[in-house]
Amino acid sequence: MMGGGDVERLIQLLSRLPGLGPRSARRAALTLLRAPQTRLIPLAQAMEQAAHSVRTCSVCGTLDSSDPCSICADPSxxxxxxxxxxxxxxxxxxxxxxxxxxxxxxxxxxxxxxxxxxxxxxxxxxxxxxxxxxxxxxxxxxxxxxxxxxxxxxxxxxxxxxxxxxxxxVGHGVPIGGALDVLDDGTLAAALSARRPAQ
Amino acid sequence: MMGGGDVERLIQLLSRLPGLGPRSARRAALTLLRAPQTRLIPLAQAMEQAAHSVRTCSVCGTLDSSDPCSICADPSxxxxxxxxxxxxxxxxxxxxxxxxxxxxxxxxxxxxxxxxxxxxxxxxxxxxxxxxxxxxxxxxxxxxxxxxxxxxxxxxxxxxxxxxxxxxxVGHGVPIGGALDVLDDGTLAAALSARRPAQ
Structure with missing residues (x-):
């Protein structure tokens, strides 16, 4: 057991995040544990705060700390x-x-x-x-x-x-900056059928 | 602004973790926010708990939720x-x-x-x-x-x-220029068993 149950549990929960495997979860846990005041506690508090404030917007369905969300409530x-x-x-x-x-x-x-x-x-x-x-x-x-x-x-x-x-x-086709030879046939077909006169 | 200040702050703090860039931090935040009761709050609580319990072992210097750590206190x-x-x-x-x-x-x-x-x-x-x-x-x-x-x-x-x-x-097996914590168990075993008196 590494660092007692509390450290194990932290690593285990971190490793469930998308993009973090066991190894990067351990690195992340170490980074946090080495700076409890400046990194670990602020992140924990941001999570608690988000858990309390963030809800689903009753108008559009996005996640936001207010309802209606900041987009739906924006008169501009x-x-x-x-x-x-x-x-x-x-x-x-x-x-x-x-x-x-x-x-x-x-x-x-x-x-x-x-x-x-x-x-x-x-x-x-x-x-x-x-x-x-x-x-x-x-x-x-x-x-x-x-x-x-x-x-x-x-x-x-x-x-x-x-x-x-x-x-x-929205239009479908070749992504801007993308090369044709990496695209799948479906994208090429969409790009061809959406062709327009060249300017 | 995405999801109000609380969501922004959560993403910003997550993106500072090693192994998480802005994109994976957003994915991680979404995963957590979609399951506040089963994912976000447990992780926040594990962090708070670790921040309170984890300290540096006064004997060996590792991080552990007890001092002496669970290794130094282990009679076996x-x-x-x-x-x-x-x-x-x-x-x-x-x-x-x-x-x-x-x-x-x-x-x-x-x-x-x-x-x-x-x-x-x-x-x-x-x-x-x-x-x-x-x-x-x-x-x-x-x-x-x-x-x-x-x-x-x-x-x-x-x-x-x-x-x-x-x-x-520790003996041969540790690659030149390599760090210990990326090695596989077999390499670690070779390094340990090949240890020799220091010259």
Whole structure:
């Protein structure tokens, strides 16, 4: 046993984090234990604080320390433009890009017969409520380019068809800065079919 | 800002851990925030607990939730055999191998003119006290096969020369330029069993 039960338990819990294996969990634990006042206790307190404050936004479904979240509560965002994403991580990626001026809807997953995820498991009730209010002009479907993402997009499109709202999908194709010869056939097919006149 | 200040702060502190960059810190934070009761709070509590309980062993210098540590307090260990290592991580590596029946001395570093680490910065006082007590028959120097490790071993050898104690060094098997805590058990076993009297 290394360092007594408390150290073992810390290493064990750290090693469950994605991206940390047993070895890096031990390194992380040592780093923390060597500086209890400046590293270990601040991190523990940040975790306790987050556990108490962070909740699911009742409007869009993201994780935030306030409800409605800081995006949904921001009057400078375009609330008539909703970007539908699968996960909170996807929302964070778009926020880092600062490219989306509107708000979001986090589904919390995509339809998947294999994983047993049906329409009732997705966070869509508040999306339909927002669209029904008539204040939404466009819904951007920014779901993954997978079979599940595509079928979820198709299903959402049908659900929203009755409303007076534009429904768009993010473009699929060759990533900027990416080389063609590393791409799979599906991406190449999408890139070819999305071709436009060169300028 | 992603998820409000509390989420930002959690990600920022996680990203300072060795082995976690910004991207994996975000993934780790999401994993924790999605399961506050089963993952986030238990980890926070394990950290608080470790911060309160873990201290430096006054005998050997390792980190443990008791003092003397669980190794120094274990009557089944061979207290006449002390293995000198550079770091707590090195001690953990040897403990995982279950190859060393004795106790340890954690120096907390090696002599290094470049890093400004002198003899007074190393945890050697308790080693000399233990050896002076006459109850130690062998000191194994298990320092890294680096210039600093070798010069530290040489310096320790001179300090211990006046005492009636065998001084050995771990043998071939430690790769030149390598650190102990990345080695596999087989290499550690070879190094331990090939130990020879220091020259």
């Amino acid at each position: 965002r375009d609330h008539s433009l909703i970007c539908v994403v699968e996960t909170v991580g996807d929302l964070w990626a778009l926020e880092r890009s600062r490219l989306h001026p509107g708000t979001y809807q986090v589904l919390g997953g995509v339809l998947s017969a294999l994983s047993g995820i049906g329409p009732e498991d997705l966070n869509t009730a508040s999306l339909l409520a927002r669209v029904s209010s008539g204040e939404v002009r466009e819904v951007i479907l920014a779901l993954g380019a997978t079979v599940e993402g595509a079928s979820t997009a198709h299903w959402l499109q049908e659900k929203l068809a009755a409303h007076d709202v534009a429904i768009t999908r | 260990r061979d207290h006449s055999l002390i293995c000198v290592v550079e770091t707590v991580g090195d001690l953990w590596a040897l403990e995982r191998s279950r190859l060393h029946p004795g106790t340890y001395q954690v120096l907390g570093g090696v002599l290094s003119a470049l890093s400004g680490i002198g003899p007074e910065d190393l945890n050697t006082a308790s080693l000399l006290a233990r050896v002076s007590s006459g109850e130690v028959r062998e000191v194994i120097l298990a320092l890294g096969a680096t210039v600093e490790g070798a010069s530290t071993a040489h310096w320790l050898q001179e300090k211990l020369a006046a005492h009636d104690v065998a001084i050995t060094r």
